[in-house]
Amino acid sequence: LRELTGAEDALVVNNCAGATLLALSAVVAEAVAGASGEPEVIVSRGQLIEIGGGFRIPEVLALSGARLHEVGTTNRTRLSDYERAINENTRAILWVHPSNFEIQGFTESVGVAELSALGPPVVADVGSGALFGIGDEPRVEAVVAEGASLVTFSGDKLLGGPQAGMAVGGSYWISAMRRHPLARALRADKLCLAALEATLASYLEGTAREELPTSKMLHAPVEEMKEKADYLAGKIGRAAPNLAVDVAPSIARSGGGTLPLYEVPSYAVRLESSSGSAEALAEK
């Protein structure tokens, strides 16, 4: 992970939700000279998101023991909003990639590089963990280079590995995470580590794009998808001669809480149901 992301150190836990909870808990637990009040973590109102399965940033922050210090508005947050919010109880600035939706139009947000220059450690939850550039997903290596103290990401989204959560960043903060009591509770199991090792080796060897199923599917040539659709339509046509079946161009989505607007050109098998009901067709 160090080699692939350029970070000083790395820690693997059971999933990215766990990595983010542990990162925030470790940062909040760190003793800070001169701090007397409740520890605070600053976050933009545009990044108070829900990933799914009840993983909501405000609730994770509350669990970590930090008071949420919201800045900016839903669509616009400026550097000066963060600057004004920093005080002696600030333990971190949290930057979250809004993985599964996009706000478009009159928007403004502040990147990790600018936040990292402000002083408090920046915890960047990038979600997908893209190691290659795809769509406008933040690349882990780039976010590390922008100066985030900790970057957390998932093992089983764009990375294409097992369910796991990674934290990479400065060795001071990674060891704070390792020492935290939650680290053991969120530990990744041996099967996960074995699968993750194989996945990461494939990146190091430069074969990930052709070898890992997630990447292979996202980059499948549209002609190949047409061949598959033709094959499937042929089989269905022979098995159910009364069903009208054809093949049509379509747009596929990555799903899995990543690349919400990214379009993958594809082909679909189209079936016409005599009853007009998709449910009845699915049952058959």
Ligand SMILES: *Cc1c(COP(=O)(O)O)cnc(C)c1O
């Ligand atoms: C998906 C996601 C998570 C949760 O990742 P899991 O590995 O599924 O736990 C956390 N934060 C962000 C920004 C995400 O996109």
